[in-house]
Amino acid sequence: MVWLGVCAQGLTELVIIEHGTMNAERYINEVLHIALRSGNRMLGDDWTCQQDGAKPHIHKMVQKWCADYFPSFISKDRWPPNSPDLCPLDYSLWNELAGSMD
Template sequence: MSEIYPQGDFILQQDCATSHTSRATKIFLIDKGVDYIAKDDWPPHSPDLNPMDYAMWDSLYEVYMGQSIPFTLNELKAKIKECWRQIGIEEVQKSIVTWHNRVRVVVQLEGGSTDHLKNGLH
């Protein structure tokens, strides 16, 4: 993030996975000076509001299609990094631009899923 936002003008959003909400993770983020959205300030199970879930995993999968299958954890990590480098920052930024509209829709649906609107959320 420091490469993309060198001024530190970003807020980390992550889901409520235990590894993300653990005390060790919170201490790490505080020590690094990372501003983040606390667990209680974010709706649980909210892939509709997470750019990685609603956009980037599909992009990674498209880049990965047809490539060799990793056999070890290290090979998997290397393959994900290799595929990630093939996705331009423009695509990441495009996924973030839709976020405000997604928040409005989730609020209108009172936290409900937007799966039925997937093609209409841009």
């Protein structure tokens, strides 16, 4: 599993999770701290975190952590979980990346 954040200022640190399954606790411990650090490094203290509808992302523990720590956060209740506007990478970049690995 791979996690990567993207914004106009660049890319976050890449997180590769090789073993096991992702749950809310693991997502907080292994991904969100890196997302926060990367966002603050690239954008200072004026930015917004937004996720898609993946199960670990919508868990109440994750939603609370994000609301508590990110400078601004769009909760699961304010964005449709399957919107192509939310995850344009799902519709373009990942296909290109997969194709280049063949």
